[in-house]
Each structure stands twice: as C-alpha cells, then as structure tokens.
Amino acid sequence: MRIVVASGKGGTGKTTVATSLALSAGDSVRFMDCDVEAPNAALFLNPTFGTRKEVGILLPVVDETLCTYCGKCAEVCEFHAIAVIGKKTLVFPELCHGCGSCTLVCPEKVISERLDVMGVLESGIAASGIHFSHGVMNVGEPMAVHIIRELKKWDGLGTAASVELGQARGETRRLLDQRSRNDIEIRDSPPGASCPVVETMRGADFILLVTEPTPFGLHDLKQVVGIARELGIPAGVVVNRDGIGDNAVEAYCAEAGIPILLRIPMERRFAEAIASGKPLVDAAPEYREKFQALLEDITAKVAA
Amino acid sequence: MKQLIILSGKGGTGKTSVTAAFAHLAAQSGLAEKIILADADVDAANLELVLLPKLIEQQDFKGGKVAVIDQDTCSACGDCEAVCRFDAIHHADGLYVIDPIACDGCAACVYQCPSESITMHEQIAGKFYFSESRYGPLYHANLFPGQENSGKLVTLVKQRARLQALDENRELVIVDGPPGIGCPVISAVSGASLALIVAEPTVAGVHDMHRVLQTVKHFGVRAVVCINKADIYPAGADEIEAFCRESGIETVGRIPFDLTVATAMVAGEAVTAFRPESASSVAIAEIWEKIIPPLMESK
Numbered sequence: 048m049r050i051v052v053a054s055g056k057g058g059t060g061k062t063t064v065a066t067s068l069a070l071s072a073g074d075s076v077r078f079m080d081c082d083v084e085a086p087n088a089a090l091f092l093n094p095t096f097g098t099r100k101e102v103g104i105l106l107p108v109v110d111e112t113l114c115t116y117c118g119k120c121a122e123v124c125e126f127h128a129i130a131v132i133g134k135k136t137l138v139f140p141e142l143c144h145g146c147g148s149c150t151l152v153c154p155e156k157v158i159s160e161r162l163d164v165m166g167v168l169e170s171g172i173a174a175s176g177i178h179f180s181h182g183v184m185n186v187g188e189p190m191a192v193h194i195i196r197e198l199k200k201w202d203g204l205g206t207a208a209s210v211e212l213g214q215a216r217g218e219t220r221r222l223l224d225q226r227s228r229n230d231i232e233i234r235d236s237p238p239g240a241s242c243p244v245v246e247t248m249r250g251a252d253f254i255l256l257v258t259e260p261t262p263f264g265l266h267d268l269k270q271v272v273g274i275a276r277e278l279g280i281p282a283g284v285v286v287n288r289d290g291i292g293d294n295a296v297e298a299y300c301a302e303a304g305i306p307i308l309l310r311i312p313m314e315r316r317f318a319e320a321i322a323s324g325k326p327l328v329d330a331a332p333e334y335r336e337k338f339q340a341l342l343e344d345i346t347a348k349v350a351a
Numbered sequence: 352m353k354q355l356i357i358l359s360g361k362g363g364t365g366k367t368s369v370t371a372a373f374a375h376l377a378a379q380s381g382l383a384e385k386i387i388l389a390d391a392d393v394d395a396a397n398l399e400l401v402l403l404p405k406l407i408e409q410q411d412f413k414g415g416k417v418a419v420i421d422q423d424t425c426s427a428c429g430d431c432e433a434v435c436r437f438d439a440i441h442h443a444d445g446l447y448v449i450d451p452i453a454c455d456g457c458a459a460c461v462y463q464c465p466s467e468s469i470t471m472h473e474q475i476a477g478k479f480y481f482s483e484s485r486y487g488p489l490y491h492a493n494l495f496p497g498q499e500n501s502g503k504l505v506t507l508v509k510q511r512a513r514l515q516a517l518d519e520n521r522e523l524v525i526v527d528g529p530p531g532i533g534c535p536v537i538s539a540v541s542g543a544s545l546a547l548i549v550a551e552p553t554v555a556g557v558h559d560m561h562r563v564l565q566t567v568k569h570f571g572v573r574a575v576v577c578i579n580k581a582d583i584y585p586a587g588a589d590e591i592e593a594f595c596r597e598s599g600i601e602t603v604g605r606i607p608f609d610l611t612v613a614t615a616m617v618a619g620e621a622v623t624a625f626r627p628e629s630a631s632s633v634a635i636a637e638i639w640e641k642i643i644p645p646l647m648e649s650k
Contacts, residue, residue, distance in 0.1 A: 057361065057362005057364075057395070084360075084531035087559065091554075125416070125456055146436055146458075148434075151434060151462065184533065190534060196438070238362040238395065239530070240496045240497065241394040241535075242497070267395040274497040291613040315583075324554035
C-alpha cells in the first residue's frame with residue numbers, strides 16, 4: 048500500500064505527519080522523501096545511509112568528427128536544447144529534458160549520451176527498522192521530477208552506478224524481503240501543486256492531505272485535491288494546528304466529501320519539539336495510537 | 352528600479368505574510384504608488400488572499416504540449432512506449448494510450464511512430480492575472496493543478512511586473528517567492544536586486560535555508576536573512592545568526608511566533624495593517640526599515 052503525504056501549502060506538517068505515521072506503523076515500512084528540493088525527513092528519522100546513487104538525465108553528446116550538420120536533431124527538439132549553427136552542433140544542457148529524441152533521429156547515429164548528474168539518491172535503515180530513502184537535488188538544478196522518478200524506481204540496494212558506503216546493504220535486502228510480505232510505503236511529497244507533486248502521487252493508493260485551518264491552507268488544499276481527483280486516487284485530510292484560523296477547511300471537506308481523518312491541535316510544545324528535530328510521536332507518545340488508528344483507517348479505505 | 356525577492360527554501364515559514372506586510376508598509380512610506388507586487392508562487396498563489404485585489408485582466412497561459420495517439424490509424428506496434436522515458440505511454444486492452452499528466456511533451460514518440468499516428472497538442476496550463484490591490488498593482492497567476500512549466504509562468508508574471516514598473520517609473524518590485532530551490536525559484540531569483548530569506552529556527556528550516564542561500568548565491572544575488580517564529584526554538588535562531596555571521600550574510604531581525612499572523616490572514620489583511628502594535632508587526636516594520644532604505648539608495 049502506497050500512501051502519499053501531501054499538502055499544497057508548504058509548512059503545514061507533511062513531514063511531521065509522514066514521519067510519525069511511519070514510526071507508528073510497525074517494522075518493514077518503506078519511507079521515501081520525495082521533496083528533493085528540501086529533503087527534511089532524514090532530520091527526524093536519522094537513517095544510517097548504506098547506499099547512494101547519482102541520478103540525472105541523459106544528455107546528448109555529438110561526435111563532431113562524424114556529424115554532417117543536417118540539423119535533424121535540432122528539428123525534433125521541443126525544448127530548443129540542440130542547435131546547428133554553420134559547422135557546429137551545440138547542446139544546451141540547461142534546456143535539455145533528456146528525452147533521447149535527437150539520439151534516435153540522428154541519421155548518422157553520431158549522437159551518444161552521458162549522464163548529467165542532477166542529484167543523488169540515498170538509502171538506509173532508520174529507527175524501528177524503517178527502510179528509508181530520499182533524493183537530494185543539487186543546488187542550481189531546475190528539474191526535480193527526474194530525481195523523484197528515479198527515486199520511486201530505486202530499490203535502494205544500489206546498482207552498478209552507485210557507491211556502496213557501508214555494511215547496511217545486507218540489512219537493507221532483508222528488510223526489502225520483509226517488505227514483500229508487509230508492504231507499506233510512505234512518500235513525503237514536496238509542497239505546491241505542479242509536476243513534482245504529480246510525480247510523487249502517481250501510482251499511489253491513497254493521498255493523505257495535511258492542511259492548516261487558514262485561508263492559505265484551504266486554497267492550496269483545493270489545488271492538491273484537484274490533482275488527486277484527476278489521478279483518481281482516494282484522499283483524506285489531516286488538520287494540523289487545529290484551533291488557529293477559521294472553520295472553512297472543515298466546511299470545504301464536508302462539502303467535497305473528503306474525510307477528516309485526524310486533527311492535531313496547535314500546541315506550542317509540539318511546535319517546539321518538532322523545531323528541535325523530534326518526531327511528533329516521540330514528543331507526544333499518546334499520538335502513536337492515533338497514528339496507528341489513522342493507518343488502519345487508510346488501509347480500510349484502500350481495501351474498500 | 353529594484354527587485355526584492357522573498358524566499359525561504361522550506362515552505363510555510365511566512366514568506367507571504369511578510370510580503371503582504373511589506374506591501375502595506377510601502378504604501379505607508381515614501382514608496383506609496385511606487386511599488387509593484389508579484390506573486391511568483393504560481394502553484395500555491397496566496398498573496399491575493401490577503402490583499403483581496405480587484406481583477407483587471409486575465410489571460411490563458413499556454414504551457415507545454417502533450418502527445419495524443421490517433422487510435423484509428425495506430426497499428427499498436429509499441430514503438431512509442433519503447434522510446435518514452437517519462438513512463439507516459441501504457442498498453443491496455445490492445446490500445447496504446449498516453450497519460451497527459453505524465454507526458455513531458457518531448458515529442459520523441461511522434462518521430463518514432465511508423466504510422467504517423469501521434470500529434471502534439473498545446474495545453475492551457477493556467478491563468479495569468481493582473482489586479483489592482485489596495486497597496487499597488489499585483490501580477491499573479493494560477494498554474495492548474497498538476498501542470499508543468501511553473502518556471503515559465505513565473506517568468507511571465509515577473510516580466511509583466513517589471514514592464515509596468517519601468518513604464519511608470521515605479522521604484523520597487525516586491526516578489527513573493529515559491530518554496531524549494533527548483534525551476535520556479537530559479538525563475539523568481541533571476542534579475543533580483545536582493546533576496547530576503549525568511550528562515551525558521553527549526554532543524555528543517557535551517558537545513559532548507561542553507562540550500563536556498565546556496566541557490567541564491569549560485570545565481571549571484573545578494574541575500575539577507577530574517578528569522579520568523581524565532582522564539583519557538585531559540586537554539587535554532589542562535590545557530591542561524593552564528594552561521595550568517597560566519598558567512599558574511601546580514602541578519603535583519605527576529606519575528607516572534609505570533610498567532611495574530613493567522614488571525615490577520617483570516618481577516619484578509621496584512622498583519623501590520625490588522626494589528627500594527629502586535630509583536631510580529633513591530634518586528635516586520637523594523638526589518639522593512641533596516642533593508643529597504645539602503646536597497647533603494649544602492650546602485
């Protein structure tokens with residue numbers, strides 16, 4: 048069962064909810080931090096990373112000794128990332144989406160490809176046996192989606208391209224074996240409502256939307272509900288910082304038929320604990336049961 | 352003309368609340384009638400919710416294209432699925448179908464299709480708006496849920512804001528930035544005179560502040576840092592100030608955790624207008640005084 052924790056508005060408590068849900072779910076949970084621009088879940092789950100893999104897109108490399116400057120590559124590129132100017136074929140890496148179309152159409156077959164590294168995936172074991180992985184996008188890179196797509200495909204065991212960092216690999220494999228029996232995957236989404244959020248949600252069984260009861264929280268909640276509906280994935284809401292703002296989120300959820308599955312009140316002690324890097328369920332152990340009930344709720348909704 | 356961009360890395364640190372307060376403070380100062388506002392967070396555009404502007408103009412925003420298969424001529428050979436690197440083409444019930452949400456618009460499949468059954472179609476990816484707010488003209492947008500090209504839409508919003516500023520000799524464009532460090536942030540940072548980073552003294556906020564500071568530096572824009580919700584975790588606030596001192600980045604103030612900010616938001620007002628005597632309003636006004644006069648005087 049794949050659960051995505053998303054929000055629209057940033058800072059509503061996605062990572063707080065996702066990490067506490069994972070810590071309450073028993074062992075053999077897979078956790079994926081898909082917020083590759085601002086990956087924070089590791090700060091709360093403190094995994095020991097065992098494997099890493101560099102990821103990016105495949106950029107075209109033109110062999111100029113054989114290029115006939117026919118311009119076919121430039122013609123098919125939707126992103127103007129390759130151009131033929133006189134007797135020179137230029138590639139603009141920052142515009143390239145790595146689709147491979149130019150390589151495929153080159154009549155002379157003189158375009159090869161190289162990996163342009165945009166970030167790194169890391170994987171390891173965190174508290175209570177959580178199999179943790181995340182992606183970290185390099186500063187200055189624009190396209191998070193490529194890294195999220197690779198992260199979702201990665202088993203965390205490493206491939207030929209990855210670097211082994213320690214002894215954790217065998218343990219990761221054992222955990223993955225368990226995962227086939229009891230497989231709960233929790234994905235922590237980036238904020239917003241554009242392509243990185245969609246990539247995180249694709250293939251999920253349930254979307255847990257964390258919001259705060261303010262006009263900003265509501266506005267952005269509606270945006271992500273729109274994506275969940277378009278993808279046809281059932282969704283439920285967690286109202287965080289309950290008690291601030293107004294009742295508009297509640298009214299909207301009732302009208303839109305989206306269940307509110309959990310409320311977490313605005314309490315300064317929660318904010319202080321989370322600020323210091325403590326997961327909510329460690330700061331307030333009474334929430335462990337509430338998150339277990341939330342998981343059961345979600346499981347029942349997915350089964351139905 | 353100067354451009355101030357407000358950023359944070361982590362979402363929800365208070366960018367929009369600070370931007371709205373700045374718009375209000377500008378209107379009270381010598382910069383009244385001299386500013387333009389731009390909301391560069393196009394997939395979660397919230398500045399309008401506090402400024403409640405009057406819409407003047409709207410336009411469709413054409414985003415990328417998506418590929419569509421003509422099922423009448425498709426021979427179901429599967430070549431398109433084989434070349435798609437975005438997992439957008441699926442085979443179900445004997446048909447190849449393109450998922451428009453996953454399609455990147457690269458058209459690689461178009462050129463590989465032996466029966467020429469695939470064509471590209473332009474999509475309306477969002478709306479672009481120009482409005483009049485109580486504190487000045489506002490350029491904003493709404494990227495439709497799940498769409499791509501947010502960077503392109505941010506660029507459009509900023510371009511239009513800049514053009515009006517130049518036309519009317521307005522001196523300051525205040526840009527409310529998106530979270531993260533990716534394409535919309537890069538578009539938002541480009542051409543900025545100064546970046547105000549609204550940091551949060553939490554482990555996550557500090558982590559993301561480092562990343563956004565690196566991004567801003569990468570694009571050669573000067574940054575200053577203010578700390579919001581500073582008293583929630585004083586150790587984090589001290590860490591931010593120590594880091595900034597070591598890195599030669601100016602810290603321009605601490606804003607205390609104050610629920611008045613949420614109340615003002617519900618009331619549809621900038622906090623400095625809603626309750627000017629509140630602790631957060633006083634702190635934001637001090638930050639304004641500290642950064643804006645030197646910015647306007649700088650070359």
